[in-house]
Amino acid sequence: MNKSGGELMGGPDKSNQRGSHQKQASKDAGEKPEACNNPIKKESWMTVLTLAYQSLGVVYGDLSTSPLYVYKSAFAEDIHHSDTNEEIFGVLSFIFWTLTLIPLLKYVFIVLRADDNGEGGTFALYSLLCRHARVSSLPNCQLHDEELSAYKKDDISSIDRNESSSLKLTLERHKTLHKVLLILALIGTCMVIGDGVLTPAISVFSAVSGLELSLTTSREHHQYIELPVACVILILLFALQHYGTHRVGFLFAPIVVTWLLCISAIGLYNITHWNPHVYQALSPYYMYKFLRKTQRGGWMSLGGTLLCMTGSEAMFADLGHFSQRSIQIAFSFVVYPSLILAYMGQAAYLSKHHSLQSDYRIGFYVSVPESIRWPVLAIAILAAVVGSQAVITGTFSIIKQCSALGCFPRVRIVHTSSKRHGQIYIPEINWILMLLCLAVTIGFRDTKRLGNASGLAVITVMLVTTCLMSLVIVLCWKKSVILAIVFIFFFGSIEALYFSASLIKFREGAWVPIALSFIFLMVMYVWHYGTRKKYEFDVQNKVPINWLLDLSPNLGIVRVRGIGLIQTELVSGIPAIFSHFVTNLPAFHQVLVFLCIKFVPVPHVRSEERFLVGRIGPKEYHIYRCIARYGYRDNHKDEVEFEKDLVCSIAEFIRSEKPDYNNAPEHDEDEENLTVVGSFSTNRGVRLSEEGETASEITSTSELQRVDSSEKPRKRVRFVVPETPRIEREAQEELHELMEARESGMVFILGHSYVRAKSGSSFIKKLAINCGYDFLRRNSRAPTYAISVPHASTLEVGMVYHV
Secondary structure, rough: OOOOOOOOOOOOOOOOOOHHHHHHHHEEEHHOOOOOOOOOOOHHHHHHHHHHHHHHHHOOHHHOOOOOOHHHOHHHHOOOOOOOOOOHHHHHHHHHHHHHHHHHHHHHHHHHHHHHHEEEEEHHHHHHHHOOOOOOOOOOOOOHHHHHHOOOOOOOOOOHHHHOOOOHHHHHHOOOHHHHHHHHHHHHHHHHHHHHHHHHHHHHHHHHHHHHHHOOOOOOHHHHHHHHHHHHHHHHHHOOOOHHHOOOOOHHHHHHHHHHHHHHHHHHHHHHHHHHHHHHOOOOHHHHHHHHHHHHHHHHHHHHHHHHHHHHHHHHHOOHHOHHHHHHHHHHHHHHHHHHHHHHHHEEEHHEEEEEOOOOOEEEEEEEEEEHHHHHHHHHHHHHHHHHHHHHHHHHHHHHHHHHOOOOEEEEEEEOOOOOOEEEEHHHHHHHHHHHHHHHHHHOOOHHHHHHHHHHHHHHHHHHHHHHHHHHHHHOOOHHHHHHHEEEEHHHHHHHHHHHHHHHHHHOOOOOHHHHHHHHHHHHHHHHHHHHHHHHHHHHEEEOOHHHOOOHHOOOOEEEEEEEEEEEOOOOOOOOOHHHHHHOOOOOEEEEEEEEEEEEEEOOOOOOOEEEEEEEOOOOHHHHEEEEEEOOOOOOOHHHHHHHHHHHHHHHHHHOOOHHHOOOOOOHHHHOOOEEEOOHOOOOOEEEEEOOOOHHHOOOOOOOOOOOOOOOOOOEEEEEEEEOOOHHHHHHHHHHHHHHHHHHHHEEEEEEEEEEEEOOHHHHHHHHHHHHHHHHOOOOOHHHHHOOOOOEEEEEEEEEEEO
């Protein structure tokens, strides 16, 4: 007779008793500073300098290429270069103070301190606010989530300022403010996506525009050369995205450093050779003279001037890949001085050259010595590609965050590097960005309208950041409301000035980011609205746990071998989809697991805090609830690792469960008895060992071995149990039951929902649900994408939701 079954094996004790991870997490969270204080981690100077060097290629590619098109955009049409030089010096003064006040003062010294456990960006600020005031858009939040070590919520007993408490209560009390805050974050996100379309277009097109001076052809033929070259570069840029940047990423920093050294050297040469006194134009007085002379034209030209800070938001958005200090050092000591020298050099050259053939020649390449224009052109194109690559990758990242937080349809996310976190590729978004980028490049064909479009996207994101930061100052930093008002008034007034100058160019290109953002905003909000309505339907129609406990063989219910995994978004109760399944097919597996894969408003969840596991009903029912928690920047594992983690988390729960809870009465809110269990990768607690041996090859080393007469070869499953106090006999038998079920296989029971607006709904709701949400659902990835479930192990149950 062949032998088959599982073994309980002893090993080193690497786990604690039930709830120990939870208590330790709470302890760690209590010992660490608040999330918003963000002390700079103690790092060696060598590490900081290395990160600062690497950040040049990832963070500052877009910002460093802005000298290619700022002067050209500012002098496109609204103002003209005159012999008095008041225009060129006024624009230089605006550029200097804009770079000093917004990127340097606002972002480097203030906004970078508002990171979310090391992560930055619009959604980082939003999730930070969600944790300090109950305004989260995630429907299935739990009190257990607030005990995560990454949550770092303020101590309830701490004395808050009256202003902070009153503002918090106001936000929590009014649901309309929740929607306003969400829409504000979504607008910033949509503008970032729009920037992902416009930045590659204007950067590459401006870099290629150097051909207008390097070639001897007439101006009429320039577009016939520049446009195809720019389009070819853009197509190659997007076509190579699926290979990732890890293979050529080491070249990014040298390219940007070379470019910064190049523009600095050219700037110094122009200053010393043409106008050493150009530094006088840094005085704010020249801004006054500029506006006094140009008046409305000067105000409208600010829409081109603001492009000097394009890419500043990347310092905050890419904070998770580097450290706060490294980004501060890179900008303050390398990028900022290089950009100032570059702009001063261009102004010095233009101040001595007034007889240019036409305004279109007021740009970067006209100030480059003719003997080195071709090498500079090559370096500029490479730098533009690097800057565009960073923006595209950032767009992928923020869409992934939106999808994780339920604000964007599910898309396929490909991780292009197994070693470097955060390098992802989204095929659908990549090709959409490419088509839109080519459309605006071919449609506009000049820097002027591309600059108008890009400028509005850039300044809108900055305004959103300013608004969210003012709330962070009060709610997170516990500062006075007056300080927040000063912050939003000072920086908001500067950005509002630029915003008005960009918005006035609506018909001249600024409509593009508005149109793109409106489309993406509608997609995001309709998806979020439909998802939330679907969850509310699940909550209202969930089945009481007593219904499941009343099921018995006398009612015709059959338990089949294996593990049945019911995926649901509920964290309590039984989903209606399961009752619908059992009513039509009265059978389910010997081990039943209600799995909820949820996202929490933190960037990362530690592996030892990944799972919440609990029991539904008595032990003999073998029914469990398992909640897998992920942060909005976490990577999902493949199905093999996920299955191992899931089974091990249940086994660890069985092993460490206290006897007091065995006969505890069950309630509808069963999540109160959930236990925090680490994942399989932490190597703590019970570990899973699977071998592909036949049943006849397995020998018994345990007195708890089960004998099976089956002759079919199958995988051997064992649990490696740490040395702990004696395991109860009931727990040992339950572990054997789980091992046998694992050997028989795992089946995923998924709900295939058809969401429809209920009768009597308004026309707008029917349009949003029946048309918008249904279209997005049918064209998005299935809910199984997070765990890559094999189709052979999937059972879908259809059900109509009337919301």
